[in-house]
Amino acid sequence: TVNEKYSLVFTEWVKLLQKVDIEDSVVLIFIKQMMDKGILSESDNMIKFMKCALELSVSSFKESDPTGEVFTAIDALGKLIIKLLIFQEFSDYYRGDFLNTIYSTILLVFAEDHEQETFNERPYFRLLSNLFYEWSNIRGHKFSSIKDVKIRKELYTFDIEFYNISATYLHSFQPFAFPGFSFAWVSLISHRMFLPQILRLPDKSGWEKLTLLIIDLFKFLDQYTKRGIVSDAISVVYKGTLRVILGISNDVPDFLIENHYELMNNLPATYFQLKNVILSSIPKKKIVPNPYDPNLNMADVELCQQKPSIFYDPVKDLQSLKKPVDNYLRIPSNSLLKAILNGLYRTEYDVKIGVGYDYLSIDNKLVRGVVLHVGIEAGLENERTSSSAVFNTKSSYYTLLYNLINEGSTELRYQILQVMLEQLRYPNIHTYWFSYVLLNMFTSKEFGSNISEIQEIMLRCLLERVIVNKPHTWGIIVFFTQLLQNKEVNILELDFIKNIPEIENILEQS
Amino acid sequence: FGLKALIPLIKQDPQGEKNGQYDHSMTLGADLSSMLYSLGIPRDKQHHRVLDTFQSPWAETSRSEVEPKFSIPDSFNNISNVLQSNVTPPCFDSIQNDQQRVALFQDETLFYLFYKHPATVIQELTYLELRKRNWRYHKTLKAWLTKDPMMEPIVSQDGLSEKGSYVFFDPQRWEKCQRDFLLFYNAIM
Amino acid sequence: EMPQSMLSQLESSLLNCPDSLDADSPYLYRKPLSLPHPTSIFFPNEP
Known part of the structure; x- marks a missing residue:
């Protein structure tokens, strides 16, 4: 049969690579012969051959002595794929199509095997690991190891696509789809020959796909992080995620x-430490003043005037709220406020396990989008005109947030305040401006009888970020200090604090 | 959404954890020092990249170092006459024919080849050469030693051992070190 | 809730989790420096 013939050819290939160096000319001759016979040159045959080779390699892994060389066939297959990726004449079709075909074929074989009792993720992990390894090796110094100038140029141009195509397929292999591959998957997205490369592609070209992969991981964790005892396997996935x-x-x-x-939009709501880890990131080479210094004033910190970079503009997520928000920022009006308020409510409950709640009725992503958009606009205004235009409780930036909180439900207050506190990160204009807004709100006389609930929720959101193990964000520490030191409101005298001795204790100590 | 919801976290009540509250390893988290240390953050009191040599997302599956990305400039490949060899890359295939080449190597080269290529012609050749240079191989310690020229050992009454000062070659630290030692003659070869 | 079949697959994945050896560089044929030779059983037998 055709399969039997292909098995023989592939077995010969594996044997060949055990006898000669991969750079030996015999190897290229063997490949050429495969092409001449139509095994690799015709797309249908190539797919059949690859399918057969992979199935054979996986069987070989399963049957090998586990203490010996189990990856001989898989390693040989990886070498063949890379040779073809580099040296084929891509005249009729394109290198990207070839890579897509290879990945699709792997996915097909893998998907079928995944449903079997005998499935083992290791050979598939090994194959993908090898592809990353081989590509990482040849791309060094702008593919200088490739002698042929034409091919070198093509590969250099193809580099970004290699990683993006690989990331696209990794997205298909995600834990929701193939739980039997979960641990291999986390190992692959963090592979030393994949992750640092996709992070460092020019113009951040790999960031979008990488974010998607991390979101896949967060969504998986979110789905299975229930109240009570979390399964061991999920707990281990979490630890790996944290480490990555x-x-x-x-x-x-x-x-x-x-x-x-985007990461906050998808991080499980109870993952306080991981949240802090992400938000505590500081740009390299920035020297940051000691946040515990009680005399620190953000107004004196030059870094607090700089706008932080944002890769994904939240305005894209605002949908129908974009116009009313932008219009309100230009000229505030009650009708616009009502439109925004109404637009934030969901049509169905969102099942979201959080601390103290199991579902949300307000669109968390929209709230985050609106708040960040307002912050971005305030930062731009600060630069365009002056700080007094935005560090001003009469500015539309402040009043929008103020009114949403004042008019909103308890849940809306919680969501807005929590998202505002997320913006207290390393020293930058957003950290500075949101600290200003939050401090003014906490001590405001304008909220009337609502003030008590607003203060309590703000403290609740703040304490979520500090009662956990380190790291703690710079902005949160500085803001917490400011709050504790403020002369207008004695926190320890607030009724809702006195009613909860555990909280009172923490605040007294702080 | 108020402060009361934080009480189970503050109390860290293990009973509460079983009664359907929160997994504290994810909410409150843990002290990250050991995780950071296992990642190599920081290492040697300096800031280094860690993802380029990342072994695995879990410390438990990071039992061995992994080969990082590296490239060898062309000029480093196919250097002729390495290890006194006419053939490139060098090879040692014959006890008779290759003895003279091995005699030209430094001690460290001999040790390197001895430990790096077990059960081969070169392991045997380096053994023979080191013996010629008055090194002896200790069967249990699996290490080479030679007499300290500054001290004469004291032979035991029964003639089966001697106590003295020796220079050992430590293959873990890759250096010679002096040690006082009780040497049994049947332990060396 | 995670279905039982999915939990089994996830746990199997945990059991077979690839380690750093699996992620290391692929096995490559390289001409050996020296031919095999029977040496003393006392010599180290791992490089």
Whole structure:
């Protein structure tokens, strides 16, 4: 049969690579012969051959002595794919199509195997790991190891696509779809030959796809982080996630900084420490004043005038709220306020396990989008005109947030205040402006009888961020200090504080 | 949405955790020092990239170092006459023919080849050469030693051992070190 | 809730989790420096 023939050819390939170096000319001759016989040159045959080779390699893994060399066939397959990716004459079709075809074929074989009792993720992990390894090796110094100038140029141009196509397929392999591959998947998105590369592609070209992968992971965790005892497996996935995010925070903090909005939109609501890890990221080479210094004043910190970079503009998510919000910022009006308020309510409950709640009736993503958009606009205005235009309780930026809180339900207050506190990050104009807004709101006389609830919710959101293990964000610490030191409201005298001894205790100690 | 909701977190009531509250490892989190340390943040009191040598998302599956990205400039490949070899890359295939080449190597080169290529011709060749240079191989310690020229050992009454000062080559630290030692003659070869 | 079949698959994935050895560089044929030779059983047998 055709399959039997292909099996023989692939077995010969594996044997060949055990006898000669991969750079030996015999290897290229073997590949050429495969092409001449139509095995690799015709798309249908190529798919059949790859399918057969992969199935054979996986069987070989399963049957091998686990203490010996189990990946011989898989490694050989990886080498073949890379050779073809680099050296084929891509005249009739395009290198990207070839890579897509390869990944699709792998996915097909994998998907069928995944449903079997005998499924083992390791050979598939190994194959993808090898592809990343091989590509990482040849791309060094702008693909200088490739002698042929034409091919070198093509590969250099293709580099970004290699990672984006790979990321697209990793998205297909995600834990929701293939739970039997979950741990291999987390290992792949954090692979040393994938993650740092996709993070560092020119013009941040890999960031969008990488964010998507991290969101896949967060959504999976969110779905299965229930109240009570979390399953061991999910707990382990969480630990791995935390470790990976710590690695990113160390190497490329800008990724977490600039994508914090989308990450916050999808982070499970009870993951307070991971939230702090993400939001505590500081741009490299920035020297940040000691947040515990009681004499620190953000007005004196030069960094607090700088606008933070944002990769994904939240205005894209505002949908029908964009116009009313932008119009309100230009000329505030009650009707616009009502339109915005109404637009924030969901049509169905959102099941969201949080601390103290199990569902939300307000669109958290829209709230975050609106608040961040207002902050961005305030930052722009600060630069365009003057700080007195925005550090002003009469400015439309302030009054919009003020009115939404004043008129809104308890839940809306919670969501807005929580999202505002998310903006208290490293020293920048958003941290500074939102601190100003929050402090003014806390001590405001304008809220009337609503003030008590608003103060309590603000403290609740703040304490969520400080009672947890470190790290704690710079902006949160500084704001907390300002709040504790403020002369207008004695926090310890507030009724709702006195009624909860545990909280009173913490605040007394602080 | 108020402060009362935080009480189970503050109390960290283990009973509360079982009664359907929160998994504290995810809410309150944990002290991250050991996780950061296992990641190599910081390392040698300095800030280093960690993702380029990231072994695995879990410390438990990071049992071994992984090969990072590296490139070898062309000029480093195919260097002729490495290890006194006419053939490139070098090879050692014959005990008779290759003994003279091995005699030209420094001690460290011999140790390197001995430990790096078990059960091969070169392991045997380096063994023979080191012996010629008065090094002896200790069967249990799996390490090479030679007499300290400054001290004469004291032979035991039964003639089966001697106590003295020796220079050992430590393959873990890759250096020679002096030690006082009780040497049993049947332990060395 | 996670269906039982999914939980089994997830736990199986945990059991088979790839480690750093799986992620290491693929096995490559390289001409060995030296031919095999029977050496003393006392010599180290792992490089």
